[in-house]
Amino acid sequence: MSEHLLDELRQRLDDINLQLLELLNKRAALVKELGEVKKKSGVKKFDPVREKEMLDRLVQQNQGPFDDQTIRYLFKQIFKASLQLQVDDHKKALLV
């Protein structure tokens, strides 16, 4: 019985993992697009005020079970990885 339940919960976890993967990459593509628009408009890519606002908004909306500190930490990792993507694009552009 509980073996069956374990399998079912694991299957649901795998589904959520794939949804997260899709959403993370959707976010990454959007950040790349934003980077392009910012470049054309002469707006700086990294905006610490805007990043802080995003984090504050997420913590405000956080209903758990993850605590606010963990949400901040995880999103900071996501933001950093996304920004790195813009830097990589810039490097590639310089090499062309």
Place this chain on the structure above:
Amino acid sequence: MSEHLLDELRQRLDDINLQLLELLNKRAALVKELGEVKKKSGVKKFDPVREKEMLDRLVQQNQGPFDDQTIRYLFKQIFKASLQLQVDDHKKALLV
């Protein structure tokens, strides 16, 4: 024009952030549930083989723009935070 486009892209980013927040917490709740079932069945909470399988599957499905290394890194952070949630629950139970 591009200021308007920037706003629109930022709005879409905020939407994705909230969807990610929701999905991360949905995952966290599921991991807590899994932890309970594992405890009752005497199954160990941390299963490095299963974690490796999940990561491999995610990388297999990864279509970018995030590269495989980044996907592995981000999901490892998510896995670690989720496991911590089970440890915290266990500590709380010991304190009751």
